[in-house]
Amino acid sequence: MPRYYFNLKKREGTLLDPDGTDLPDEAAARKHALQVMRELMHNAHVRTRAWRLAVMDQDRNPCFELLFASHDGSMAHFTPELRSSIEMVCRRQASLTDTIVDVRATMLQLRGTLARSDGRPYVAAENGRECG
Amino acid sequence: MSIGGEMAFEASEPPSQRIAGARENALLRALPLIAQGVLKPHLRQREFVQGRVLWNAGDRPAQLYFPQSGLISMRVPTTEGYGIETGSVSREGVAGIEGEFGSGAMTFGVVQIGGVYTTIDAEIFFQAVQQNRAIAELAGLSRQWILWQAQHMAACNAAHSAEARLGRWLLLVSDRTENTIIPATQESIADALGLRRTTITLLTHSLASAGAITNTRGKIRIRNRALLQNGGCSCCAKLGSDNWPSNRLAALSRPALHQMSSIDSRDLSHQRSA
Numbered sequence: 001m002p003r004y005y006f007n008l009k010k011r012e013g014t015l016l017d018p019d020g021t022d023l024p025d026e027a028a029a030r031k032h033a034l035q036v037m038r039e040l041m042h043n044a045h046v047r048t049r050a051w052r053l054a055v056m057d058q059d060r061n062p063c064f065e066l067l068f069a070s071h072d073g074s075m076a077h078f079t080p081e082l083r084s085s086i087e088m089v090c091r092r093q094a095s096l097t098d099t100i101v102d103v104r105a106t107m108l109q110l111r112g113t114l115a116r117s118d119g120r121p122y123v124a125a126e127n128g129r130e131c132g
Numbered sequence: 133m134s135i136g137g138e139m140a141f142e143a144s145e146p147p148s149q150r151i152a153g154a155r156e157n158a159l160l161r162a163l164p165l166i167a168q169g170v171l172k173p174h175l176r177q178r179e180f181v182q183g184r185v186l187w188n189a190g191d192r193p194a195q196l197y198f199p200q201s202g203l204i205s206m207r208v209p210t211t212e213g214y215g216i217e218t219g220s221v222s223r224e225g226v227a228g229i230e231g232e233f234g235s236g237a238m239t240f241g242v243v244q245i246g247g248v249y250t251t252i253d254a255e256i257f258f259q260a261v262q263q264n265r266a267i268a269e270l271a272g273l274s275r276q277w278i279l280w281q282a283q284h285m286a287a288c289n290a291a292h293s294a295e296a297r298l299g300r301w302l303l304l305v306s307d308r309t310e311n312t313i314i315p316a317t318q319e320s321i322a323d324a325l326g327l328r329r330t331t332i333t334l335l336t337h338s339l340a341s342a343g344a345i346t347n348t349r350g351k352i353r354i355r356n357r358a359l360l361q362n363g364g365c366s367c368c369a370k371l372g373s374d375n376w377p378s379n380r381l382a383a384l385s386r387p388a389l390h391q392m393s394s395i396d397s398r399d400l401s402h403q404r405s406a
Binding site for chain 2: 006008010012013015016017018019021032035036039040042043044
């Protein structure tokens, strides 16, 4: 059975799922992800709306990513316009987070390159992502 | 059958010779000496490892379990094959007391943290309840403790987030086992809280990166109680040591001691010499 990894992306950083879970296929992984998301969201909806669950396959290639705001049952009584605008704000906040993470990685790479040319130590990877 | 010692014990399992000691169950220790003497010939010591099911839901527990260490979790079985924890007992209480009126238990009892347990035959214990007031008080307080926990869990599960519930669970276990290291796998915590293991993995990582805990395989160490309490829920405080049956029984059994603590020492020495 293939293994899937469920990483949680928050503004403060990404929390990695080191062990993963064995599931029959991607449809089962999606069902599992939705359940985990519901559990994390329960009684914490406002705080978790901009969080995302990024699902990776066993080779750690990204499969899909779920935005909490898109599956937030506590917004069911909102008008569709309000719901979609909250979702949009959360999506933008998430992509801003990604951009900040990318900029940070680029800076670490740059520092790494400079440090290497001077023969000094440098950060080679952060959060499982190579940046050296 | 009377309490007087007519019960025969198998040679392989001699009754416990030790009732007082550094790691004695705190509830048993809170009994007055006479009541301890009633139970003493019938107590045995046994070790149970994590995962051992002590009684099944629907069955009447044949034994009562007074943990000297470790923790027993009482869980209601759910359709998905999970059992959701509605209460737990460590050194402050006793497990298996649900079967008093011959009824089957709603929960099943499972060893969440392995340890040494003092056990007593349920029949003998409930007979002693009829005959000794202090033992009846012990039973009443223990039932109330299980009820209070279930009431709080019902509210907590409905009102609080998964992160808060995990914080509450860790603090309550740590307080009662008197250890900042909790030997529990993420699977067993997930099972107790009725959550997916992935959810517990992500939440423990989150708590660890905030500096509240350290998390190594099969062990969680509490590093910062305040962080857990802030992120946790108010249920911890309400299930604190003031409400443990061991402490409440001690207060009931020795009211004179409690009154004396408010009298100044001069009065006390006067009383002693009188």
